[in-house]
Amino acid sequence: MSSGVPASGRSEGAEEIRRRDFLTRLCLGLSLFAGLIVAVPFVGFLIAPLLERVVQVWRPVGSVDQFAVGTTSKVSFVDSSPLPWAGVVARTAAWLRRDGPAQFVAFSVNCTHLGCPVRWLQDAELFLCPCHGGVYYKDGTVAAGPPPKPLPRYPVRVRNGQVEILTSPLPVTTVR
Amino acid sequence: MRDRLRRAWEVLDDRLGVSKTLGPVLRHPVPPTARWYYVLGSATLFAFIVQVVTGIALALMYIPSTNNAYQTLQFITHDAPFGRVLRGIHYWGASAMILLIGLHMARVFLMGAYKYPREANWLTGVVLFMVTIVIAFTGQLLRWDQTAVWTVAVTAEQAGRIPYIGGAIAHFVLAGDTWSGETLSRFYAFHVFFIPAIIFVFVGVHLWLVLHHGISEPPVAGRPVDPGTYRAWYHAMLEREGRPFWPDAAWRDVVFGVGIITAIVLLAVAVGPPQLDQPPDPTQLNADPRPDWYLLWYFAALALIPPKLENAFMIAGPLLAAVVLLAIPFVSNRGERSPSRRPWAVASVGVVCLMIATLWIAGVRAPWSPDFSARLLPEQVVGAASGPVAAGARLFHDKGCEYCHAIAGHGGNRGPDLTDVGDRLSTDQMTWRILNGGTNMPAFANNMTPQQLDELIAFLKSRVRR
Numbered sequence: 187m188s189s190g191v192p193a194s195g196r197s198e199g200a201e202e203i204r205r206r207d208f209l210t211r212l213c214l215g216l217s218l219f220a221g222l223i224v225a226v227p228f229v230g231f232l233i234a235p236l237l238e239r240v241v242q243v244w245r246p247v248g249s250v251d252q253f254a255v256g257t258t259s260k261v262s263f264v265d266s267s268p269l270p271w272a273g274v275v276a277r278t279a280a281w282l283r284r285d286g287p288a289q290f291v292a293f294s295v296n297c298t299h300l301g302c303p304v305r306w307l308q309d310a311e312l313f314l315c316p317c318h319g320g321v322y323y324k325d326g327t328v329a330a331g332p333p334p335k336p337l338p339r340y341p342v343r344v345r346n347g348q349v350e351i352l353t354s355p356l357p358v359t360t361v362r
Numbered sequence: 363m364r365d366r367l368r369r370a371w372e373v374l375d376d377r378l379g380v381s382k383t384l385g386p387v388l389r390h391p392v393p394p395t396a397r398w399y400y401v402l403g404s405a406t407l408f409a410f411i412v413q414v415v416t417g418i419a420l421a422l423m424y425i426p427s428t429n430n431a432y433q434t435l436q437f438i439t440h441d442a443p444f445g446r447v448l449r450g451i452h453y454w455g456a457s458a459m460i461l462l463i464g465l466h467m468a469r470v471f472l473m474g475a476y477k478y479p480r481e482a483n484w485l486t487g488v489v490l491f492m493v494t495i496v497i498a499f500t501g502q503l504l505r506w507d508q509t510a511v512w513t514v515a516v517t518a519e520q521a522g523r524i525p526y527i528g529g530a531i532a533h534f535v536l537a538g539d540t541w542s543g544e545t546l547s548r549f550y551a552f553h554v555f556f557i558p559a560i561i562f563v564f565v566g567v568h569l570w571l572v573l574h575h576g577i578s579e580p581p582v583a584g585r586p587v588d589p590g591t592y593r594a595w596y597h598a599m600l601e602r603e604g605r606p607f608w609p610d611a612a613w614r615d616v617v618f619g620v621g622i623i624t625a626i627v628l629l630a631v632a633v634g635p636p637q638l639d640q641p642p643d644p645t646q647l648n649a650d651p652r653p654d655w656y657l658l659w660y661f662a663a664l665a666l667i668p669p670k671l672e673n674a675f676m677i678a679g680p681l682l683a684a685v686v687l688l689a690i691p692f693v694s695n696r697g698e699r700s701p702s703r704r705p706w707a708v709a710s711v712g713v714v715c716l717m718i719a720t721l722w723i724a725g726v727r728a729p730w731s732p733d734f735s736a737r738l739l740p741e742q743v744v745g746a747a748s749g750p751v752a753a754g755a756r757l758f759h760d761k762g763c764e765y766c767h768a769i770a771g772h773g774g775n776r777g778p779d780l781t782d783v784g785d786r787l788s789t790d791q792m793t794w795r796i797l798n799g800g801t802n803m804p805a806f807a808n809n810m811t812p813q814q815l816d817e818l819i820a821f822l823k824s825r826v827r828r
């Protein structure tokens with residue numbers, strides 16, 4: 187950029203050059219500083235979801251006698267910490283299977299292939315996925331199609347005659 | 363009056379310096395042979411401007427909260443004056459933008475316009491292409507209906523397949539460990555602030571580069587690009603026969619651009635915006651998420667890829683596409699530009715188009731999806747009102763067979779058509795198949811009584827060509 191300096195006629199001393207050098211560095215340094223102090227909260231806010239702690243709570247989904255032994259039914263519950271403006275999105279569904287008097291299994295509704303909602307066919311005793319035709323048996327194991335893993339399960343327990351499900355993160359199939 | 367107006371303009375122009383700054387830019391010389399195929403880039407920009415304008419208008423009423431977004435869209439579509447048309451323009455404008463940017467890119471590639479000295483034009487263009495796809499995709503999510511909600515889940519799942527950091531990225535996409543109040547407002551911010559900002563910057567640089575290097579002249583076979591002499595040759599050519607961009611070349615951009623905008627508005631009025639799906643309730647499982655047309659081919663690829671290759675494909679596929687596109691000007695920035703001397707370039711564009719078209723058709727038909735609307739087969743198809751054949755037909759529906767197998771045009775297409783299976787398979791073969799299943803068929807051994815099996819087979823054996 188030295189061409190922008192007006193030719194004043196006097197030769198530029200070493201000091202002058204050092205001074206310009208210093209001023210350039212000063213401006214760059216100050217800009218970097220200003221950028222950083224704004225960027226830290228910006229980036230922090232952007233990745234805030236990664237910094238939040240996962241909370242899990244038990245949610246009742248119905249009384250024990252609501253579910254006949256040998257059946258699978260859809261239940262729904264509210265997420266662990268719903269935001270006031272979340273609306274219906276705060277709710278999650280699960281497929282609850284009753285295997286015995288006190289034996290319950292809760293399956294995630296998300297296909298392990300790409301997360302589409304699987305549907306239960308009572309007579310066929312199969313879960314079917316609409317997206318790419320994944321099929322699961324009643325115990326959640328893969329029967330056909332692209333799913334790589336059985337349907338994930340939610341922790342479930344019975345308390346005071348109520349079936350309760352532990353809220354859990356959306357099951358995401360990851361690879362290591 | 364006229365004189366006074368002119369006088370006023372002269373004063374204004376003098377103080378603002380409009381002609382002085384813009385004049386030379388507008389009148390910069392361009393090759394005289396620049397023709398209609400040069401209008402695709404400017405048309406993409408016109409479509410983008412339409413998107414900005416209609417997007418701002420829609421933002422007047424759209425509320426990016428998971429609780430309200432769907433209702434505000436219903437209101438915009440059905441009640442607000444001009445709301446339907448605005449949504450329509452925004453949708454068809456997005457479609458036009460994707461189509462035009464794709465055509466522009468293919469044109470530039472086929473004519474070798476990315477070669478020296480315009481490598482940076484290509485690179486900025488590739489970035490614009492990629493962010494255009496992302497902005498279109500995030501826009502589809504803002505519809506915040508059933509499809510959008512589940513598409514978010516599908517997106518998170520795909521992100522999750524990235525080795526090691528996939529979980530964190532899925533978390534980032536969802537803005538939490540599952541959908542929540544935060545999910546939508548973030549997609550909104552990406553769609554209306556982050557990505558448009560990137561587009562503005564890169565469009566600016568892209569245009570600056572077009573001016574800086576000049577519009578590439580149409581290629582002539584046998585006139586290769588030589589970085590040593592190209593610039594001098596190009597400028598001499600412009601000096602000899604260049605024409606002012608405005609209006610000699612610009613009129614085509616204007617005519618084509620206005621044509622595109624008119625088509626967008628006409629489609630918005632005549633066809634309207636895409637229908638909203640069911641409300642966004644994650645506990646309603648009758649969802650069938652599918653992307654808009656421009657990503658339907660990718661959806662098909664995900665369904666058709668063998669599961670073993672899937673992880674590699676989901677990560678390496680897009681990555682490879684990006685790397686190849688960005689590498690093009692580094693691999694070949696000199697030599698022949700004419701498509702007639704670059705058979706491999708023409709062939710690769712052909713292959714990509716063919717691949718996308720094939721996958722796209724597959725995506726429209728989606729034969730891999732079970733047919734959830736399958737109903738009990740009508741009596742004239744079954745051919746019996748009672749007895750084992752009729753009972754078997756009922757089982758064929760109730761046990762889910764019909765969701766995947768078609769008979770006389772009823773049912774799904776995931777498995778083989780069974781209209782005349784009685785001619786093809788023996789009783790033993792059928793029994794074995796039903797009890798043990800196959801690669802893409804569940805085993806029914808645990809879910810069928812011997813009597814049911816007999817009835818089902820009686821029905822299937824009666825499926826013969828008449």
Ligand code: FES
Nearest residue numbers: 297299300315320
């Ligand atoms: S998401 Fe279920 S099969 Fe692909």
